[in-house]
Amino acid sequence: MEPIIKIENVTKKFPEGEGEFVALKNINLEFQEGEFSGIVGPSGSGKTTLLNIIGSLDQPSSGNAWVMDKNVAELSHKESAQLRNLHLGFIFQVYNLLPVYTVFENVEFALLLQNKSKEERRKAVMQALEWVGLENIPNKKPSKLSGGEGQRVAIARAMVKEPKIVLADEPTANLDATNAHAIIQTMKKLNEELGTTFLFSTHDEKVMQYLNRIIHLKGGEVEKDEIITAQNPKS
């Protein structure tokens, strides 16, 4: 099967003082549709940089990054926005909800960009809120939410358009153990039910135990690519 994400000799350099800093060195990776995998590694190892490239928020300095048969390295601003809009969902360490809008409106926003009708939007939003167990508080403001609830809204927002790929950058870093487990379990369930491909970056042991595959990054290089077969997560 064609991989849904294919990273080919990707190098990313950032200008630093006079010279440049190499954040990613010649990375080669492939992800199949439906994977539930994670990138782990110490701070500064390039996890976010790699996720940003896959998310077409950034472009590689050299090499190719194929996402849903589109080469991120060659996309225009507009095309990459289109790719994100239709196929990619993002979850961040901080939930990054728009503070002036309600839970419902935050989740709805992605659909507004797709010009969905009001009824379609309402259905999809309520469905997504149900997935994360927040169907009872659509009208709350983000400031009134607990950390766990906030991150659930972020998941609903990422999932509402039923994207092919969800990129989650340290989604549990700000959560306590109970909430972290709940969040991961929610995502795992969506992965199984909808077939959505999940790619995490994480330091979190609790996350790692749910993953099917762990890619170890160090100093911008893939140190180890570990496939984990059928394993029962311990709690």
Added chain:
Amino acid sequence: MIQFILKGIVRDKNRSLLPIIIVALGVTLTVFLSGYLGGVFQDVIQQNARFETGHVKIMSKAYAQNKDQLPIDLALLETDKLKDELQAEYPNMRWVQRIKFGGLLDVPDDDGNSRSQGPAAVMAVSLLSENSQELDRLNIRNSIIKGTIPTKNGEVLISNDFADKLEIDIGDEITYVGGTMYGSMAFQNYTISGTVKFGNIGFDRGAVIMDISDAQQILNMENGATEILGFFNNEQYQSESAEDIVKNFNAQYEKSGDEFAPEMQSLEDQNGLGEILAYSNYMSQIIVTVLILAMSVVLWNTGLLGGLRRYKEYGIRLALGESKGSIYRKSIIEAILIGAIGSIIGTLFGLIATYYMQEVGLDISDLLNQSSMIMPSTIRAKIIPSQLYIGFIPGLVAMVLGNMLSGMGIYKRETAHLFKELEV
């Protein structure tokens, strides 16, 4: 989507309040200043219109050419007929006859010898006729210092300062010494019924106001007048109508070689009032331009601050798949909405302030006591139609301009850079 933006504006006070206040303030100022200027200039023009130029004025062609010398020998004759014709043809105006002439006033003592003397400018208007509007138009009732308005022929008003100079009082007799329109000498005694002060240096120095029939009699100018003035029924000058009437009227006499044929001039053709009107427009434009520039700079900066504050939001929207162009366009739409709200509020406040200054006015008579300027003693603003857009459009433009400038900076940033804000 517009709904979504509107919600954002309404709920996020930081996003909307400051810019709305700035726009509203600038627009209020613009609207009020233009109403204020409009009022002041209009007062100057109105005074001139009432005392001098009318909204339109008809003189004989020859008189018009020498009008500074007040050449009564070149007066219009058969003016009653002409006035009736005018009234029939242009019913939206009121037509009045006036005579202006000069002469010497002599104050006799008990023995009939001259006690004091002075040159006088006489304005003869319809004072005694029952339905005369001139009393109101010249605001004579309120300008009387001592005595009363003449009630019969042979009574005149004299400017208060002039009376002081000649050391005469109401009830005293004065002798007019001058000539008729045919050049022979003329003497006539008049009784002073009252003294007046108009707050107008030209008039207050040495004027006599008498009824037009007295003037016609002494000047031998039966059924004549040096000028016929036309005033729009609502007493407001209307530039375009006036020009039309002037063109229309003058066309009838264009080919006439008769130097006594009537000629009409509009207010703008006389006394440099056209320039004053142009100047007041020019001043308004300068004020508007300066205020737009100032508002734009301030709004540019608030836009920048707002933009910085909203990097995070832009990052989220980018991640959700909104294009930079769309974010930029929506921030412009936001600016238009905010600009419109601010401009509406500003226009309203500006109009209210103007209305207050129109109805109540600012009394500066104490300031003017020592001054000899020809100015109304109460400054009044004036609500004018252009106030509806003169502030509104600049307010909107400034807001949008400010936002475009600040948005440009954000637009140029790398996506990844904006996105970095999300990690904090």
